[in-house]
Amino acid sequence: xxxxxxxxxxxxxxxxxxxxxxxxxxxxxxxxxxxxxxxxxxxxxxxxxxxxxxxxxxxxxxxxxxxxxxxxxxxxxxxxxxxxxxxxxxxxxxxxxxxxxxxxxxxxxxxxxxxxxxxxxxxxxxxxxxxxxxxxxxxx
Amino acid sequence: xxxxxxxxxxxxxxxxxxxxxxxxxxxxxxxxxxxxxxxxxxxxxxxxxxxxxxxxxxxxxxxxxxxxxxxxxxxxxxxxxxxxxxxxxxxxxxxxxxxxxxxxxxxxxxxxxxxxxxxxxxxxxxxxxxxxxxxxxxxx
DNA sequence: TGTACGTTTGAGCAATCGTTCAAATGAATG
DNA sequence: CATTCATTTGAACGATTGCTCAAACGTACA
Numbered sequence: 001x002x003x004x005x006x007x008x009x010x011x012x013x014x015x016x017x018x019x020x021x022x023x024x025x026x027x028x029x030x031x032x033x034x035x036x037x038x039x040x041x042x043x044x045x046x047x048x049x050x051x052x053x054x055x056x057x058x059x060x061x062x063x064x065x066x067x068x069x070x071x072x073x074x075x076x077x078x079x080x081x082x083x084x085x086x087x088x089x090x091x092x093x094x095x096x097x098x099x100x101x102x103x104x105x106x107x108x109x110x111x112x113x114x115x116x117x118x119x120x121x122x123x124x125x126x127x128x129x130x131x132x133x134x135x136x137x138x139x140x
Numbered sequence: 141x142x143x144x145x146x147x148x149x150x151x152x153x154x155x156x157x158x159x160x161x162x163x164x165x166x167x168x169x170x171x172x173x174x175x176x177x178x179x180x181x182x183x184x185x186x187x188x189x190x191x192x193x194x195x196x197x198x199x200x201x202x203x204x205x206x207x208x209x210x211x212x213x214x215x216x217x218x219x220x221x222x223x224x225x226x227x228x229x230x231x232x233x234x235x236x237x238x239x240x241x242x243x244x245x246x247x248x249x250x251x252x253x254x255x256x257x258x259x260x261x262x263x264x265x266x267x268x269x270x271x272x273x274x275x276x277x278x279x280x
Numbered sequence: 281t282g283t284a285c286g287t288t289t290g291a292g293c294a295a296t297c298g299t300t301c302a303a304a305t306g307a308a309t310g
Numbered sequence: 311c312a313t314t315c316a317t318t319t320g321a322a323c324g325a326t327t328g329c330t331c332a333a334a335c336g337t338a339c340a
Contacts, residue, residue, distance in 0.1 A: 062176055073163045115266045
């Protein structure tokens with residue numbers, strides 16, 4: 001519809017490693033660029049999602065959203081080592097996804113970020129829905 | 141109230157590596173266990189979130205949700221190599237997050253999973269909200 | 281104070297990841 | 311048919327990850 005033909009085969013010295021000097025569709029590139037949030041937001045969101053990007057931590061967050069648990073009991077729920085559990089909790093605590101209360105020699109953890117818990121639960125539901133349809137996760 | 145005091149200091153030969161034979165609070169363990177979805181759902185959701193658990197792929201999904209782009213232009217948007225971009229697209233395509241249409245020698249990609257895009261956008265917004273409050277991401 | 285025990289921590293290790301580089305593929309054009 | 315060029319692919323790499331093991335920490339209790 002508009003000036004898409006900005007792409008000429010000028011062979012300037014700029015080595016973008018891509019196409020020619022100009023993009024295939026400069027307009028779309030511009031619009032896509034504007035759709036991207038600030039760098040720190042992208043990184044922060046990615047860091048948040050990375051936490052729930054591993055089965056162990058998914059289970060941890062789900063368990064701690066349902067029940068306040070000490071490390072020992074949580075490890076039981078996960079069927080994992082106490083040490084491994086503690087390591088992950090450290091990670092999640094640093095990300096602010098988990099709250100931490102100490103009582104005697106026990107440390108009680110619980111989920112502290114309802115939004116992330118909700119996002120996770122939506123993700124679980126979505127995974128369930130996708131399973132109903134024909135979704136091949138690559139299977140590699 | 142029920143039998144919470146199942147926790148005795150019996151020292152059986154089972155080496156769970158945790159506590160004693162019994163948990164600190166067997167009831168909570170049971171409830172937490174019931175809160176966990178089936179294993180394949182946990183894995184599937186984690187795999188989904190892992191995709192948007194990296195800044196590069198977050199940018200890719202956001203860009204492709206806003207605009208249909210060929211690999212070359214997408215690489216421009218990301219300020220990344222065409223090869224690196226293609227590798228990530230392969231990953232995301234395998235996960236069904238990205239749709240793929242070929243026209244001549246160009247390959248046009250776009251986001252194909254609106255739910256995941258929505259989840260990602262909620263995550264971005266949440267990251268923005270968290271930033272307003274006192275949230276230290278550990279900084280490590 | 282000394283023992284017991286839940287928890288944390290650090291080193292080490294195998295596995296995975298994200299990227300780069302070089303080569304291959306495949307569709308258009310001459 | 312040879313060339314061009316967008317895209318894909320595979321090998322290789324450095325970095326990160328998630329776990330285990332052993333040791334340290336800190337609180338309770340005798």
